[in-house]
Amino acid sequence: MLRCLPFSIQLLNFLTLCLLAACNLEKEVEIVLPAHQSELVVEAYLEPGKPYRLLLTQTQAYFDSLNFPFVADANVVIRVNEQAVRLQPTFLVDTATNKVYNYASVETVPSNYEDTFTLTIDDVEGRRITATTKLSRRVEIDSLAWFYNDRNFAYLLTLFTDDPNTQDYYRLLINRDSLTSGADVDILLDDVLLGGDQVPLATNYSYEYGDTLFVRLFHLDEPYYHYLRSLQDARSSNGNPFAQPSPLKSGVSGGYGVFTGLAYEQRRIVLE
Helix, strand or coil, rough: CCCCCHHHHHHHHHHHHHHHHHCCCCCCCCCCCCCCCCCCCEEEEEEECEEEEEEEEECCCCCCCCCCCCCCCCCCEECCCCCCEEEEEEEEECCCEEEEEEEEEEECCCCCCCEEEEEEEEEECCCCEEEEEEECCCCCEEEEEECCCCCCEEEEEEEEECCCCCCCCCEEEECCCCCCEEEEEEEEEHHHHHHHEEEEEEEECCCCCCCCCEEEEEEECHHHHHHHHHHHHHHHHHHCCCCCCCCCCCCCCCCCEEECCCCCEEEEEEEC
16 A cells, blocks of 8 residues: 655655755856056155155055065155155165155155145056145144043043134044054044034043053044045955945045145053
8 A cells, every 4th residue: 555755754855855966066167357457555644844755555456465565666756835855765664653665755844834745656657646735733632531440440531622613633543552553542533513622532441550552643634534434444344245345535646545744642641
């Protein structure tokens, strides 16, 4: 006498046979990536009283071997007040910050806050970067204070005053122990909602008795602010499959990077 298996068991057997058959299905897919066109990348920060210095590199393809893509033999000129300063190829390391530069000049940046600085870079491949900027004036830190909780961890409070008559952008960096370590705190701030009041910026309860902190308050121009903001957005979306890709807002034309003046106050404190 024949017995019919229940439908659920028949269905399970059928799906099992389908899965076993699918195990032998393989297909190699070769993805042809378009050729990568390298573009120039520049980091140039103007600090009054310090030599002109910048880092010039170029972009690399995603799967290229890691190396240092320095660009040599470029014609790098910064102009201000009809004076042209030519930066020469070199290799410098700022031991205070570990920043690297491959172009520099013995001439120092003048304290010309009303004049426009113009950067022009031409390399041997015919690529060109241009950019302009003005120096920002330093904004003073009014005070620094720290407060401990019942577990002996402290938060740091930074106070400064915003100018109500101008549109301003700020960055607060706090490093522990040295400027060569990564920043514990990196805050970007647009003063559109501040209204000229005294601005308080507080950290988490991250610090302990005896910690040495380097506090820097930067006064940014608008292009540099948007460049830094886009970098933060790109880091947040990188590796997140659900995040929208974030484009980098370059502060220069013809490539990527930033050309800006650095205006900041720095204080070193030891928590007691």
